[in-house]
Amino acid sequence: MxxxxxxxxxxxxxxxxxxxxxxxxxxxxxxxxxxxxxxxxxxxxxxxxxxxxxxxxxxxxxxxxxxxxxxxLKTLQNLGTFHRRSSKAKVIGLTGSNGKTTTKELINSVLSKKYRTIATSGNLNNHIGVPLTLLSIKEDTEIAIVEMGANHQKEIEFLCSIAEPDFGYITNFGKAHLEGFGGVEGVIKGKSELYDFLIANEKGVFMNADDPIQKEKLKDYINKYGFSTSDTKYYQIRLVEANPFVVISVEDTIMGSQLIGEYNFTNCCAAVIMGKYFNVHLDKIKAGLEEYVPSNNRSQIIEKNGLKIVLDAYNANPTSMYAAIQNFTKIEGGTKVLFLGDMFELGESAHEEHQKIADLAKELDFDNVFLIGQNFYEVKSGFKKMKSFDDLKNHLTKYSLPNSTFLIKGSRGMALERILELI
CATH class of the missing domain: 3.40.1390.10 (MurE/MurF, N-terminal domain)
Known part of the structure; x- marks a missing residue:
């Protein structure tokens, strides 16, 4: 057929x-x-x-x-492309090492204040998820936000050939999937395939003008729309605070959020710049940001049995782990306790990157640190180390942590949200 x-x-x-x-x-x-x-x-x-x-x-x-x-599979992908071409919807492609899903949800929350939108469900962002997202475009859909994930070079290029985005944004370039990409330079090259597609097809690019990699990549490209905290050539957005929730200032309008950590500032900025580009009123942009509630174990603050818990256990890599730990120092709360799980897909860099995280935790002098997983078990730290979650479970039954504030962070395969069942 x-x-x-x-x-x-x-x-x-x-x-x-x-x-x-x-x-x-x-x-x-x-x-x-x-x-x-x-x-x-x-x-x-x-x-x-x-x-x-x-x-x-x-x-x-x-x-x-x-x-x-x-x-x-090829038929599913071709059908997704055919359906996308038959629609009048504008497609925004989104990739990056960290913050893709949060940024996608923020953009959707803002743009849906004015337009009929659809967005990638959860993190269905691969060679199957992208065509499924395109096939969710309805007759009246005006904007589709398509998240694209990758752990090897050429994957974003392939997903662009399916989705044919009209616009795109890269959240950042971090130490994620180092094994598949072959190092940080491979990550930059692989994620940049989105901008390569947009430039080659003279499409619109959204950018973080404070990111030197993005700025260099796009210096000669005209069809770009950027935000910055300092460069007045770009749209100005200022971080007011992140204690613990991110608050920003846009054109003298203060906008709150339900997202914790300075690392979520640029995610909010991306939603703002797209709202501005698509002529969403500033009050509606503010409402879109403030109404979005994170879920799926991403940057959530939970109160349980007298404990304050920063749950960020959906995924982890060295970049996001470093940011989460640094941010945790700024969160008020009695005894500070870290539960850190292994970071996956780091290849030959695994031991070095886990050691760096352990060293950071030691330098910042938290009250208690638990390291969980085979990789963390092999670092030098002086902390409590467990090879598996079961080992942690056995340990916590003998351990009292009253009036504490927890940070729970690890790769998806560690499923550290299970700690909530133990306290």
Missing amino acids: KIDELHQVFLNYPRVCTDTRKIKPGDLFFALKGDNFNGNEYADQALEKGAAYAIIDEEKHTGKQKILVENV
Whole structure:
């Protein structure tokens, strides 16, 4: 079936699913394959659960209500691009080492004050998530905010070929996925593929003009819209405070937020500059920032059993870990306790980067520090070290932490939010 014909089917059944456990009547089931599964084998199950059609790529599974294509994944990606091209919506591409999802949610909160918007759900930001996001564009959608993740070079370039963004923004360049990118220079090159696409296609670029990497990359490009705390050639935004919540000043208007830490300042700035570009009234921009509430274990402050907990356990890399620890020193609270979990995907830099974090924690002289995970277990620190979460669990049953303020930070695989169940 040609892609334009499949698109007509999609318009009649505009809901896509790739997991038979989540099928709803009328869905289009795309039989994707993975290392340990073959979606073709679940096509009948999807239809039994009410799927309108199953898109498959193995002839032996053909039958009624099944659409045979050459490659299901490629078809999903092509359908996403075709649908995006058939829409009048402007597409904003977003990538970076840290803060992608928070920035995406802030931008959506601001722009939705004036426009009909859609945005990436959660962090569905890969070669499957991006086309799924594009397919969530409705007939009346005016702006789509598409998050793009990557851990290797050329991945952002590929995602741009699917999403064809009209605008784009890179949150930052940090020490994330060093193993896949081959070091910090690889991170810069890989993330910059978004700006490379926009420049090559003469599209709009949003930028942090205080970031020297972005400033150098875009110095000769005209179609750019930047913010800065100091360079008057760009839109001026000032950080008022972050104690603990970020407060900013825009055109003498004070805007609060429910985000903690100075590291969230530029995330707020990105939402402001896009709001200004798309002519959202300043009062609406303010409302969009102030109404956004972080979730999914990202930069949340929780009160439990007399304890104040800074929960930032969704993910971690050396850049975000350093920022979180530095910010924690500025948060008021009695006994300060760190729970730090391993940072993944650092390759040969793993030991060095974990040692740097341990050294930072020692230098800042917190009351208690717990290091959890194999990488942290191997550093020199003088802190309490546990190879696994179970070891921490056993230790905490014997440990009293009254009137304390916690920082919980680690990579997703560590799932350190489980600490909340222990206190």
